[in-house]
Amino acid sequence: MTAEHASAPAPRTSPAPGTLVVRTVAIDALPGGPTALVDLLPDAHPLAWVRRGDGIVGWGEVARIESWGPGRFADADAAWRAVLRRAVVRDEVHLPGTGAVAFGSFAFDDAGPGAADDAGTDGPDVADDGRPDGVLVVPRVVVGRRGGTTWMTTFETSGSLASPPGAHVLPRPAPVTSPGRVVLRDGSVAAQDWKDLVAEAARRIRAGHLDKVVLARDAVATTEHPVDPRYLLGRLAASYEACWTFSVDGMVGATPELLVRSEKGLVTSRVLAGTIRREPGAGAPHDPALFLAQSSKDLEEHEYAVRSVADALAPSCSSMNVPEAPFVLHLPNVLHLASDVTGVLASPEDGPAPTSLGLAAALHPSAAVCGTPTADARALIREIEGLDRARYAAPVGWLGADGDGEWGIALRSCEILPSDPLAVRLFAGCGIVGASDPDAELAESEAKLEPITGALGL
Numbered sequence: 001m002t003a004e005h006a007s008a009p010a011p012r013t014s015p016a017p018g019t020l021v022v023r024t025v026a027i028d029a030l031p032g033g034p035t036a037l038v039d040l041l042p043d044a045h046p047l048a049w050v051r052r053g054d055g056i057v058g059w060g061e062v063a064r065i066e067s068w069g070p071g072r073f074a075d076a077d078a079a080w081r082a083v084l085r086r087a088v089v090r091d092e093v094h095l096p097g098t099g100a101v102a103f104g105s106f107a108f109d110d111a112g113p114g115a116a117d118d119a120g121t122d123g124p125d126v127a128d129d130g131r132p133d134g135v136l137v138v139p140r141v142v143v144g145r146r147g148g149t150t151w152m153t154t155f156e157t158s159g160s161l162a163s164p165p166g167a168h169v170l171p172r173p174a175p176v177t178s179p180g181r182v183v184l185r186d187g188s189v190a191a192q193d194w195k196d197l198v199a200e201a202a203r204r205i206r207a208g209h210l211d212k213v214v215l216a217r218d219a220v221a222t223t224e225h226p227v228d229p230r231y232l233l234g235r236l237a238a239s240y241e242a243c244w245t246f247s248v249d250g251m252v253g254a255t256p257e258l259l260v261r262s263e264k265g266l267v268t269s270r271v272l273a274g275t276i277r278r279e280p281g282a283g284a285p286h287d288p289a290l291f292l293a294q295s296s297k298d299l300e301e302h303e304y305a306v307r308s309v310a311d312a313l314a315p316s317c318s319s320m321n322v323p324e325a326p327f328v329l330h331l332p333n334v335l336h337l338a339s340d341v342t343g344v345l346a347s348p349e350d351g352p353a354p355t356s357l358g359l360a361a362a363l364h365p366s367a368a369v370c371g372t373p374t375a376d377a378r379a380l381i382r383e384i385e386g387l388d389r390a391r392y393a394a395p396v397g398w399l400g401a402d403g404d405g406e407w408g409i410a411l412r413s414c415e416i417l418p419s420d421p422l423a424v425r426l427f428a429g430c431g432i433v434g435a436s437d438p439d440a441e442l443a444e445s446e447a448k449l450e451p452i453t454g455a456l457g458l
């Protein structure tokens with residue numbers, strides 16, 4: 001089914017789907033360690049979804065699905081199924097991530113390119129480049145690891161299932177290159193001006209216009225040498241093991257927030273909201289984890305985020321477990337309040353259960369990255385944020401042939417601009433409630449930029 005939206009272009013699969021031959025075989029174990037998979041990647045357009053050394057990486061491109069506008073998720077899902085209808089798959093491993101998979105990244109906003117410009121931003125014009133609002137990349141080669149099993153999947157448009165064994169030999173990628181000297185500057189809104197936006201949002205919340213809004217800011221890093229995404233990936237995977245390190249179509253990061261995993265009928269979402277910096281400086285609480293777990297402001301922010309996820313998943317689940325209280329997730333830069341919401345996917349009588357991408361579409365944007373109520377928060381973001389979020393804070397991940405997959409929220413991330421290999425745009429945002437303090441939120445946003453600034457060597 002293709003979603004119809006008058007203004008959005010129709011989805012596009014290129015090249016036009018022919019027969020795809022997909023073959024997964026077990027291969028020898030890789031060396032251990034969190035970077036073993038990303039160390040295999042070539043420099044051009046690496047694809048990655050890795051956590052604690054397990055996951056999948058891919059390279060090459062046998063097909064690309066592009067979609068636009070509010071139907072970007074449903075259109076991509078339908079186009080992927082059309083590709084699969086013509087695929088011949090032989091999977092000798094049968095684990096999540098084996099067989100046919102596509103890596104995906106989607107835009108935060110429905111409104112398409114120029115939405116932020118309409119709202120009056122005078123920031124860099126990075127959206128009006130005709131880029132799609134959603135992309136699924138079907139690679140030529142995937143290497144994956146889960147537990148003790150390692151596999152390789154090859155995707156071919158011609159040839160046969162009896163590929164020569166040589167096709168399954170791991171490549172020796174070109175050496176990773178450093179970005180050299182890096183200079184960081186303000187993005188669309190200067191850091192100091194952003195505090196005024198936070199103060200304005202908190203005022204509106206106290207006046208009763210809405211409960212919570214997430215405001216984001218960007219920064220632009222210019223580099224001496226073209227950015228090799230693998231330079232970032234290796235450092236992120238090594239330093240942020242509890243996060244999902246990703247690279248899809250120029251969007252690179254290590255997110256601690258799993259929007260949804262759908263695996264054999266079990267649905268999981270890791271909801272984060274409520275943050276404290278690890279090293280908040282003078283006057284900081286003696287025990288930040290305890291402070292966070294008892295902070296009514298952070299618990300309020302968190303509750304909104306958990307509710308929004310539970311409400312969005314409920315129609316697709318026959319049963320759910322929503323934890324009553326969050327735990328504290330410790331990351332190298334920040335601590336978060338975290339809740340793992342789980343559910344059992346219902347089997348609807350009138351059609352197939354939603355795919356992981358369909359679930360991601362239902363969940364996006366959660367209150368963790370938008371606010372509560374959603375429509376009011378979105379409207380306020382459009383009115384005052386002055387930023388084109390592009391693919392930041394939106395689903396990024398992978399989709400399998402059976403619809404299972406994992407979609408993170410693209411946080412702690414940057415966009416390597418296709419128009420300028422010497423520039424990356426970094427993003428960070430903070431949940432604002434009535435009690436939010438602009439200085440503290442700015443400091444929190446700086447801490448959330450650290451994974452990428454650190455990976456760039458700053």
Ligand SMILES: C=C(O[C@@H]1C=C(C(=O)O)C=C[C@H]1O)C(=O)O
Pocket residue numbers: 214216257272273274275301336368369393411412427428429430431432448
């Ligand atoms: C928006 C971001 O993070 C989100 C906001 C959080 C908060 O406000 O406490 C915590 C985790 C994320 O859900 C970001 O990292 O850019």
